[in-house]
Amino acid sequence: MTEKLVIVESPSKAKTINSYLGKEYQVLSSVGHIRDLATSGPGGLGLDVNNNFKPDYQISKGKTKVVNELKKAAKNREVLIATDPDREGEAIAWHIADVLNLDIDQKNRIVFTEITKPAILGAIDKPREIDMDLVHSQEVRRALDRIIGFKLSTLLQKKIKSKSAGRVQSVALKLIVDLEKEILAFIPEEYYEIEAVFEEFKANYIIKANQRIKKDEAMEIVKNSTNPFVIKDIEVKETKRSPKPPFTTSTLQQDANINLNLSGARTMALAQQLYEGIEIDGEITGLITYMRTDSTRLSDIFIKDALNVIKDKYGNDYVGTYHYEKKEGSQDAHEGIRPTSLKLTPKKMEQYLDKYQHRLYERIYNRALASLMSNAIFERTKVIFDANGNLYDVSGVREVFKGFLEVYDDQKTKDVILPKLNVGDKLNASAVNPIRKETQPKSRYTEASLIKEMEKLGIGRPSTYAQTIQTLKSADRNYLTVEKKKLIPTKQGILTVEQLDEFFKDIINVNYTSAMEENLDKVSEGKADDIKLLADFYNAFIPMIDHANINMKKIGPEVLDEACPLCGQPLVLRNGKNGPFIGCSNFPTCRYTRNIEKNEKNEENNII
Structure with missing residues (x-):
């Protein structure tokens, strides 16, 4: 035995x-x-x-x-x-x-x-x-989520037909809804830019920071920008671009969403597979370190191995310096996400991995290796023209030394080469054009940008981001739709946040949720009393529930201007486990239902 x-x-x-x-x-x-x-x-x-x-x-x-x-x-x-x-x-x-x-x-x-x-x-x-401090911290977190989840979800289901609420989930939804309202209230403002067209490039009129040019002013500048355009100054400057640190849970999810079009949940599932092990020539091997981490720290052994690999493969000039600075609020319990062995290159592993496992592993491997490589060096040239007192500029960029870009480049900087120019040269523009622009509202959140914002604000933990967003996206919640990767709140999502704002604004908000995360961290460090933390929350939350139970208006299903084909009663919009559908108001006597057609669904979800 x-x-x-x-x-x-x-x-x-x-x-x-x-x-x-x-x-x-x-x-x-x-x-x-x-x-x-x-x-x-x-x-x-x-x-x-x-x-x-x-x-x-x-x-x-x-x-x-x-x-x-x-x-x-x-x-x-x-x-x-x-x-x-x-x-x-x-x-x-x-x-x-x-x-x-x-x-x-x-x-x-x-x-x-x-x-x-x-x-x-x-x-x-x-x-x-x-470690019982860690256990107590998790127990309090679970108790908080159970109290909010049960009490608040039950209330919202009874009053406004919303399926669920949560300590982190509802604040994430509030971010999306608040941004949507800001976008809908946005009034665009017209402004102008001006470009001078030359044979090999275009130059832009220099506008002072935080200023916008109106149409009349733009037309006056165009009129007065007469040939020749005299080169007033040429500035050549060397700039460096530093490599990014290894992935954390949050940055891995952001990167995979942007570059691999993977959801946070899918990314974490693939990372789990790489962590737990892949069979290689009959032996199961874990390919990456633990994927739930908020640290970019690397082990001394990995650093030594990586620097040797870089030197051997690319040469001394490509060997970088290890930089690590603990981020404020980081638990720093584990290393950043990295390959377990640099010998297991993405090329060697391709035959053992499926397409998505391989693409994710390749990004993890390359980013960790690149983080220890030297800076990329660029030569940037800025040319300033004077056209009758009106200043224009054009910039060129040339890569001088690739550095870490040999391995990992997620910005794809392209060279822009200018012709040979000298101070005092006179050039004639073939045209000077006013270009009408409009100010744009903020962009809606994508999964990547929402995760970035949640991390910045200290809402939830990186390990929970994927599940939080997956819950909000689920069809039975009917809180969000996704179009071209943008997260768009539905009417139900907006209604939910409005009711939470009215009755629970002191708890369902960014500051309270962020402070709670800090307090949970203190419990895990043995610096805060878990029972007191839970009691303080409960004693503040329950009166809010009692007040909302009495004062929150009950909203029935939305009545449609259409009669049921079976019984003649009005049809209503309902929400089921697969999302919204149309049903008879005479349910359960009449069980008529139908799916929502695309145009109906778009109208319901307030897609613009």
Whole structure:
């Protein structure tokens, strides 16, 4: 019989780790969480609010068999719990330990940030105790989400037919709705730019910063910009472009959305596969480090290996310097996302990966390597012309040294070469044209820009962004539509935010949500009381719920100007698990329904 039991979260991870360990080990999977808050008791919260919010945990649905197998396997054996190295993983580890009656004071927790044989064997040799501060932080987060999710969702379903609300989800929706209202209220303003056309280039009239030219002024400038255009000054300057740091969870999702057209949820699923391991020549190997991180830090071993690879492949001039500065608010628990081995190049791995796995791996690999390469160098030339007292300029750019761009270039800078020009040269423009422009409203959010904004504002955690946006996009919520990657709120989404603004503005807002994240971080560091944090929230939130229950108007389904073809009663707009549909107001007596045609759906969703 094997002497030691290792418990991980996923079956694929169990398979990978099992291949690294000897016969004295058995590796089993909990298949994620094994317990969750009960849905019984007052309000279905699974919390005893009168007894310091004591949680009532129950074995999750469908997990009884898994738990029994773990209990059986753990008898008379040393147990090591190897769940993910984050707060969620720490909480799962504690639940497993509690269910298996393990001694919490014993060192039965192991962590690793890459699934490679050296990393696993190293972790086995360094077990630690379960970090209860991390567990308490996750418990409070789960309790907060349960209270808001159950209480607020129930209220909104009853009053305005909105399917769900959440601590982070509703604030993300508010960002989208607030921006939409700003866009709809925007009044464009006319202004003009002026260009002078030459044989090989065009020059632009120099407008002072924060100024706009009106039509009459533009026409006067055009009239007075007479030939010759005399070169007044030529400025040649060397500029450098630095490589970006390795990916974090947030920047990986942003990059994949922009460059690979992947949703945050799809990106994280692919990254999970790369992390847990791919079979290469009969051996399962993890290709990247842990993909839930807010740090860009790199290990000394990786830095040394990368600098050697860069020197050998590209030469000394391409070797860069490692720069790392901890970002304010970052937990910095793990490295940035990087390949586990630089020997596993994207080219070598292509035969083992599907198209999307390979494209994502290639970006992770190249960005991590490029982060340790030298700057790219450009020569920028700016030429200023004087046309009868009116100043114009044109700029050229030439790449002098590729540097990190040999490996990773997500801006695709193109050379713009100007002809040979000298100060005092006189050129004649073939035309001077006024160009009418209009100020533009802000652009709607894409998944990438919403994730960037959420991170900037401190809303939620990078590991939750993908699921938050996926929930908002789901058809049964009917909060958003997506057109050309833009997130557009529906009438239901706008109504939901308006009601939350009216009755819950002190809690469902950016500042409160961001402050809560900071407080949860303090709990995880042992610097804040988890019960007090939960009680303060609950005591402020419940009066708001009670007030809204009395004062929020109940809104029925929208009545359409159309009779039911079966019974003659008015048709109404309803919302189902697959999104909005048209049904009879006489339901359940009459069960007539039909799908919404595209033109009807566009009108309903307020798409402009």
